[in-house]
Amino acid sequence: MLENSLGYPPVLAAHGLYRAFGSTTALNGVDLQITLGQSLAIMGPSGSGKSTLLHALAGIELPDAGSIMLNLPGRAPVDIQGLKDKARTRLRRESFGFVFQSGLLIPELTAQENVAMALMINGVPRGTAIERAATALADLGLAGMEERRIGQLSGGQQQRVAIARAQVTGAMVVFADEPTGALDSTTGFEVLETLLECTVGAGKSLVMVTHDPNVAARCDRVVQLQDGKLISDSPQPLNTMHGGVQK
Numbered sequence: 001m002l003e004n005s006l007g008y009p010p011v012l013a014a015h016g017l018y019r020a021f022g023s024t025t026a027l028n029g030v031d032l033q034i035t036l037g038q039s040l041a042i043m044g045p046s047g048s049g050k051s052t053l054l055h056a057l058a059g060i061e062l063p064d065a066g067s068i069m070l071n072l073p074g075r076a077p078v079d080i081q082g083l084k085d086k087a088r089t090r091l092r093r094e095s096f097g098f099v100f101q102s103g104l105l106i107p108e109l110t111a112q113e114n115v116a117m118a119l120m121i122n123g124v125p126r127g128t129a130i131e132r133a134a135t136a137l138a139d140l141g142l143a144g145m146e147e148r149r150i151g152q153l154s155g156g157q158q159q160r161v162a163i164a165r166a167q168v169t170g171a172m173v174v175f176a177d178e179p180t181g182a183l184d185s186t187t188g189f190e191v192l193e194t195l196l197e198c199t200v201g202a203g204k205s206l207v208m209v210t211h212d213p214n215v216a217a218r219c220d221r222v223v224q225l226q227d228g229k230l231i232s233d234s235p236q237p238l239n240t241m242h243g244g245v246q247k
Helices: 050-057 085-095 111-120 126-139 155-167 185-198
Strands: 012-021 024-034 039-043 065-070 096-100 173-177 205-209 221-226 229-235
Touching: 012 050, 024 050, 024 065, 024 229, 039 050, 050 173, 050 205, 085 096, 096 155, 111 126, 111 155, 126 155, 155 185, 173 185
Parallel strands: 039 205, 039 221, 096 173, 173 205
Antiparallel strands: 012 024, 012 065, 221 229
């Protein structure tokens, strides 16, 4: 298994992933390794297998064949493919963060409660969770908006709430599916910079599906899928928050 410059194995290592839906092959022998502190963009035409790959890496759905190993610092390696449903749910809850195009926030809750929920379902007392959520929101420029419900926030503010929720648990790997897809270009750029700063800027990994080449260009690495196969894997120039901002 390949290791990074510090001698640590890839935080995620997938080998031979295969997934079919009826007669449609979504993943066809995909091998992929992701190191800690790296931002990876997954691109490809509609139906190429982008979201299926993201869901497999995150343990949301299992591939029909292949293996996915998770290697977190200070923990024993985990074979995601071999986990039962409850164990995979716990893994996603404790070790992964998620940011989706629509945010998937709970509209009946406040911004602070949405973020605190990620902690509370992991057993953190409500008072402590609320305090930590307020800090996470303030760190993302949302101080004073803690008590606003989701419908009272702009699209960019909603995505910042989603980012706060994804990172408040300390998750070392964050998965994002078209996180800027519903935003205008200016707001999308701001949200992307925030997402990069909170993940790779803090030594965490970001795995992101996007159709936007401008978004992909901000990542350390871009992989292209076509018909379920990984057809290219290209490193990018150092251009993310930890390598120097390029606008």
